[in-house]
Amino acid sequence: MPDNFEIAYLWIFFLLPLPFIVYALFPSLRIKSASLFFPGFSNAVKYTHQKPRKSAFIKRRNFLVWLGLFVCWACLLVALSSPQIVGEPEMKVKTSRNFLIAADISFSMAQRDWTINGKQSRRWDAVKNLMHDFIKKREGDRMGLIFFGSSSYIQAPFTPDLAVVDQMLEEADVGMAGQMTHIGKAITKGVGMFKKDTIKTKVMLLLTDGVDAGTDILPLDAADLAQKDTVKIYTIGIGDPGGAGTDLDEKTLQDIAELTNGQYFRAKDEKRLAQIYTELDKLEPIAYEEEQNKPVTLLYMYPLGVAIGLLLFMMLVLTIAKVIRQLTHKKESYV
Template identity: 30%
Template sequence: MDQAPNLTLLWPWALLLWPLPWILHRLLPKQSRGETLRLPENATQTSNATAPTTPWARLSGQWRFALIWTLLILATGRPVLLDRLQTLPQNSRQVMLAVDISGSMNERLDHGTRLEQVQKVVGQFVMRRQYDQVGLMVFGSHAYLYVPMTLDHQLLVEQLKALKAGMAGNGTAIGDAIGLGVRALRRGQGESVLVVLSDGVNNAGQLTPAEALNIAQEAQIRTHLVVIGLETTPDLRERIEATGGQVFHANNVRSLDSIYQQIDQLEPVTQLKTIARHAPLAQYLLLLALLLSSYWLWQRRTVRPIHQHHHQHQAQAASAQAPSEPAHLRQSNE
């Protein structure tokens, strides 16, 4: 998603430093600075009359300092102009679901068939994984890639609901389903997970579950197995766990739903990371503060000699205009 540019501070805490000079001025003991040059009133008026009328010239020294200090504080806060916010996947995950649609999935499970309950629970699982790439495989006597990896989860759920038990034959080719799932996941990017659901033992296909799980382990694809209404052999469990996956057993709808919630926790959904192009502005504030400080120093160096010369000229004029002592008084004093 995109967003209009906006101005922000990366280090807003720097604004807390703004009152520091005034706090120090009040807390630190005042030092004697000696006498300063004081211009006569008419000299000041003369100087002000010829002074430039720019806004900077009309500011007092205190306000000039406050302006420069504010620029430095804002620069310390690292102001940036954020532009074009983009949301990208982080820890991307692709999930392949392999669902058994053999004839035995027509058997009852609570208030529906096994396949009907699986369609409901797995459909909810898919819709919870909003940013995951999800694919759907079906298997019976043979295994088929039914829906390739997609972010269109609504479409996948609709295809899932359209499945009928027995569409792929009455056998159970678990090994072929795992092998086909591994091959499909190898083409994708991000972490890969294969979730196989079945209600029977492997009795069809070309690959045995052990052979297929060895392939999954080599490809570093975690494989979870959900079985309905039966137990698994210790050897199959060990091979599943060797891939990093787990074996789950469901006997009713509640346990089936709990299993897919556990898989949600074991395989966290894809997270989104928001990034933005930004243009730093601190260097411009620092440059402006430097120019104003330099101009202020230059102004003080040029104005002071003029004021001092004017003061000396006034003193000489006053001395020349002073009345001289009469001659007879000088003689009497002598």
């Protein structure tokens, strides 16, 4: 018997001796029937000096019939007790955080120094290609998108519909937010999005390959605002700081991550970026919660089927036996 087998109503089995109690407490059923008149009955009473008394013929069943009926009764009780197999509680993805991706789409992201499937491609195409897979794995998060360059704008507000976020990511391209890199504006825009929402866990993923343009709000000042609003920022530096066409400011990205209790990663190629996404999945794992209802498989139909089948079999056997007796009686009468 499996460990997850349960009986819902054990008290039903207290009814098991009920037929014996009824048999013991209640009198037999009496049915009037025609009788043969015996003219010498009075003389026999006088001769034997015995007082006549009322009597009844009790039709008795054989042991096998009683045993069959008791087995049927027991099967019915088993069915009424609701035997069942109770599965483990199903795990449901829990909406536990707002996850915002702030991606740099300034002109520098058009550098063709990355590879996709062995072919030279733009940094942005490689980043976007891997980000599609990352978004699809974030089931349970409410995700949003911010793209920034000279300015920053919200591409997708927080939503649990990851397919929509993925589509909005696909529609973005280099240069849509201008040619400069304003990291401080992007962080400030993200903090504003978090403030308008009620979920307490707030995570931002900031991707850039450049250095802040240094106008308006500075990146560390924006990070301080994020820290006060309990926003954790993970930063990813795209490219090699010493490589051609890259002016990545790793120090600022490290300081932003440290100030907000996040972590800094450097992605010099597509393979490393894929590893970073895997690490992020471990750092910000998907949360699960148990369903209130457990999957239950009811088994009452099996003992009920046995009871019905046994009753039908007994009726068939008794009917056949009765027919045989009647045929035998007719043959004896003819003889």
